[in-house]
Amino acid sequence: MSNEDQGRARAGLLFAVGAYGLWGFLPVYFLLLQPAGAVEIVSWRILWSLVFCAILLAATRSFRRFAALLRDRRVVATMALAGATIVVNWTTFIFATLSGHLVEAALGYFINPVVTVLLGVVVLRERLRVRQWVAVGISVAAIVVIAVGYGQMPWISLILAFSFGTYGLIKKRVGGRVDAVGGLTLETLAMAPFAAIALVVVGAQGGGLAFGSSGLPQAAAIVGTGVITAVPLLFFAAAASRLPLSTLGLTQYLAPILQLVVGTALLHEPMTTSRWLGFALIWVALAVLSADALLENRAQRGLAQSAASSRIANETAR
Template sequence: MRDERQQATVGATYGVTAFLLWGAGPLYFKAVGHVGTLEVMAHRVVWCVALLAILVTLVRSWPRILSALREKRTLMLLACSTVLISINWITFIYAVNIDRVLETSLGYFINPLVSVFLGLIFLGEKLSLWRWISVGLAFAGIGVMTLEVAGLPWISLALAFSFGFYGLVRKKATLESFEGLFLETLLISPIALIFLLHLDWQGTGHFLHSNLTTNLLLILAGPVTALPLLFFTSAARRLRLSTVGFLQYLAPSCHFLLAIFLFGETFTQTHFITFGLIWCGLLIYSGESLYARRQRNRAALT
């Protein structure tokens, strides 16, 4: 019991740190917005691989890396998580570049409830009546947005489901966080590197052809990408998927505040209704989770 509590505490610390870093993410991608979505994405991958290769060497993890490459199940899981996180990264960068940070906020507010739903389907986690209601309110919010804008809020849904499934897949992988992330970025790095070399050959690439600030910002794509994901995957392996979902409130809250008060995006009546329904769902879910946790603690003491 004590070991489980210690793991939960460590996991919560990792989770809070990860989501606060992600919450500040739009600031970085606004700063490199002139570079372009795909080029920034490629730099994220390349510099992340370089950074993690150093870390893998320092902690002598190469034997585990090579062993994972020989395990079909682990390799398939990492290939799947690579696709999922790539979709998430590209969607997020694109949304920031076209001034739709508010939609990223909506997506990551939906994500905790998506995680609850995925936990029910794939991990056998039980869903109480109140959690069903909270999930229902989230989908009602999506329905309002869909009817008002005559189409699905695809940015929000792509972010929510890609990251929800990513957490699910990484929870099933046996590698440590930085080892798994290294292999994920390594798998896609040939495509990223070829794309960057193609841009350089065409003379349209920005790295080493722009000012010093841009060059440094692109190099920083490595730590900006690696650090929060390292913290997240460490948290995901130590916590219930539903608990990880609860911590995810932090990042979209930061996105929401940045979108409204710093980036000046318009908050419409439709946004108000949609966010209101989702926030009500999150409030119900949070209250029910807190109550259930207290009940478990009381039962453990008796």
């Protein structure tokens, strides 16, 4: 590997750690937004993210490229669907944070890679390898263990895992045609009318809106949701362009690990025996899934090298 490639890989790793690190500490930020509730926070997050994205488009002179995306009805419809899916994810996550269920939310993001594999089977008709089926089976066992110990299904975990997995699946349909800022702009633009309506409804209720009535620091923090939404996405996009998919996949576990630490150490949420056992099973499933990805990546590289060697040998023989 050349010095330039090593530099790109190091920068990519730093961007990945920055993205997942910020996502891991997001619960702490959302706690600062109280007494605003989940619906109000998500609504302001949508609107201020749209404002921040508009500033980024202006700063990078990307309005012409964004206008081209707006003219593509299929892209607009796809990103609107992605926006609706990620709003479900955001609302559930913030509700979990504010209501003392952050550990359950962390479990959802640990489950997410397995759900993504499962969605590939159901939606894309992909065929799983044996190790992937083993990981799926272990994950199902983990959910059963947690549900039995908890007395009910971990709905927050499942909603987060399936909503984010579906979001990734939808984004995959647009491939490389939509950049990180353009995609978030389209998503928030599609959801902005619903966010505005939600704020009107919340404001008309007894307590009214917390924004503007809970002091300047809280109002500034709500405005900052636009920044804390867009910056990790930009970091992730920068990491994805510099790192192999296998390396990027391994770094994604940093976010739920940090969320688990915040939930247990800072918010003092309980970790029962069944929860520890369920998490342990999920980590085993993720280890199996990660090992499968690394082995498959190595096998594909070997096949590519063999094909290249054969091609060179044939050309030499001629």
